[in-house]
Amino acid sequence: MTPHRGALLTGTLTRLSVLAAVLVAIGLLPWLADRDPALTVLRARYPGREATESALAAVRADLGLDAGPLPILRDRLTGLARGDLGTSWASGEAVADTVLPAFATSLTVMAAALLVTAAITAAACAPALRRAATGRPVGTGGIAVASFAALPDFLLATLGVAVFAAWLGLLPAYGFDGPANLVLPALAMGLPGGGLAARLGRDAIGHVAAEDWVRQWRTAGYSRRRIARGLLRRAAPPLAPQLAIVAVSITGAAVAVETVFAVPGLGRAALAAADAQDLPVLQACMLILIGFGFAAGLAARAGARRLAGPAADAAALPVAPPATGGRRRHLVWFACAAAPLAVAIIYGLARGGTIATGTRLEGPGLAHWLGTDELGRDVLARLGQGAWWTAGAALGACALSYAIALALGFLPRLAHPLAEAFNSFPVAIAGMLVVVVLGRGQVGAVLAVVAVSWPPLAAHAAALVARARTAGHREARLALGAGPGWMLRRHTLPLVTGPLAAHAGLRLPGMALGIASLGFLGLGAGPDAPEWGASLARSMPYLERAPLAALAPAAAMIALTLAVMAAVSFPRSARRHAA
Structure with a gap:
């Protein structure tokens, strides 16, 4: 078997294994989730019926939950293998x-x-x-x-x-x-x-x-x-x-x-x-x-x-070299995007997000620069507070992704196929799975973003570890009696941690937008949280009456993206690039 066919076969088997693991995890959700699925199904099928123990027991018996996880899992997977998608628990119709x-x-x-x-x-x-x-x-x-x-x-x-x-x-x-x-x-x-x-x-x-x-x-x-x-x-x-x-x-x-x-x-x-x-x-x-x-x-x-x-x-094939010139234009882009964010954060810390009675969905003015939301709260103040919710959660996700990637970097045979498979997971799908198990909340959103953020970092870590292990001076230090622990602390880790941290920092804005997307879908922060995505979703019904309440978090996310893009793509001088 050629190396290419071997890599293709390994990638296929890894993807199939991950897909099977996801299906198994979904099948086990009734025993993993913090909510009773019988209660959810009862409310969906019989909206006016009281959730008594006998009613819940009848629903469990109807769904087959009394038989335990293994029989249900076996029946579901064999049905999927035959092309039978099963019957909906909520509607009772064919899936x-x-x-x-x-x-x-x-x-x-x-x-x-x-x-x-x-x-x-x-x-x-x-x-x-x-x-x-x-x-x-x-x-x-x-x-x-x-x-x-x-x-x-x-x-x-x-x-x-x-x-x-x-x-x-x-x-x-x-x-x-x-x-x-x-x-x-x-x-x-x-x-x-x-x-x-x-x-x-x-x-x-x-x-x-x-x-x-x-x-x-x-x-x-x-x-x-x-x-x-x-x-x-x-x-x-x-x-x-x-x-x-x-x-x-x-x-x-x-x-x-x-x-x-x-x-x-x-x-x-x-x-x-x-x-x-x-x-x-x-x-x-x-x-x-x-x-x-x-x-x-x-x-x-x-x-x-x-x-x-x-x-x-x-x-x-690598990517093209960085562009040269245009430094002033990138500085203008960065300043125009970063300055409003800094103003919003300072304003939010100074004003707070308290409810102002009688100013619900008010337009912009001297008292409230961007107007008020559906509860009368200052939109700009909530925007500044939401920056901490979104950026803080993204920092937590970045730290966890960095730790996972660093650990898997020393296991390249495991890191590469897993990274390739998990890289095919959109954040919304990961968010849905985490929410069913843990419920809605910012912690679940962080875990969902981590689940889709560590693969490229792990692949990079594995490449850095491999490069460190093949460095010429490594053999000389081993010949002088350096032990494995000393080589790990003084040789390998210094060559891996710095570049990997820089890579993780570049992915921080994407993680922040992932946190915001889950909040927008109702899979992250609570409905009353100032987090940008949740604020955007909450303001959508009032778009025509108070457009700034919805456009402010949207503009904040665009400004964050432009600021980071300007910083990341900032061109080096021609002399430095030539060197």
Whole structure:
């Protein structure tokens, strides 16, 4: 077996094992969750019936919970293997009658989102190909492209409802009645993926443009079109595996976007099933959503291998070098984004979020710079307090992800396949699983973000450990009598902890947006918490009357994203880069 086929087989088996573990965990939720599923089912089936012990016992007997976890788990897994999705606990109807139409709707929205992604990628990469064909430097696309990749789907969906539906009245905001209802969901799901694919595509084109054959072709007088085709053919293989990330992001975006726009898709069905503890429906939704992400990842890898050929190592190509110049522009971006956040935090600490009686949904004024919310609280003060909720939870998630990645970095055979499999989990799906077990709360949101944040850090840690263990001076120190403990403390850890901490810091804004997305979906902070995502969701019903109450947390998340993107992509000087 070739190394490539062995790696593909290992990745497939790992993905299947993780998927099976998720299905088993869902099957065990009645014995793991802090809520009694019999009570939830009783309220769903018989809303007016009193929750007596005899009524709950009857529901348990009907669901088969009295038999214990193993028989139920066995029956559910064998049924799924036969293609039988089971019967809904809440409605008593066949799960397939609910899930399959919802999946068809989600596929329609996902296909439209992929068209948006492809259009953005083509629009961003076409100028890069022209520049590379003529020998001019290729940048990464600037802060605008990077911001598209970093902005969360639920935020774009909220802004779409506010601008194009509520204010301009150009597009419908809710439902799924015709092609017009596809536009806003497709944009919300496709823009982040398009930004990511565009950034990766420009990086790959920039790297290939620096290869010797490009200069030789230009010297030989080849046409620009032919050089561009060669650049595209050479850049496509390393880009193909990364496109699996786009497919996974679109799969996860279905949960939030379908909830915002009331689209009867699979993501919305999964969220409703998690809230109702309807485990057969939740299992079927997870099987389809996670399986779709896994299949996309494997298909992308196989496609990359086919494009690259048997002798090519598509995954080994690095990204393009950092862009030079434009330092003043990046400083302006950073200042414009970071300064309002700092003002909001200081204002929030000074004013507090107390209720001001008689000023409910008030407009902006001298007393309340951004107006008041639905309970009469100062919007700007709540925004500043929410920064601590969101950023504090993100710091906790970052620390936990760092610790897990550092530990797994010394177990590369375990770290790489696990990281590859867990990297296919959107944060919304992890959030639903954690909420069913632990209930809603900020702790569950942190654990859900950790579950999807540690894989890239673990892969990086494993690479750093491998590099440290192959350093030339390591052999000399071992020859001088250095023991394993001394080598770990004085040699390996110093080479791993610093770069890994820097990597974790770069992912901190993404974790903060993940915390906010779970709060927006009702899977994180409580409904009255000042956390940005929860505040945004709470203000949506009052969008037309008090738009600033909803747009303030949205603007804060955009400012956080732009500030970090400006800091991360800040260009080094040409002299330093040349060195």
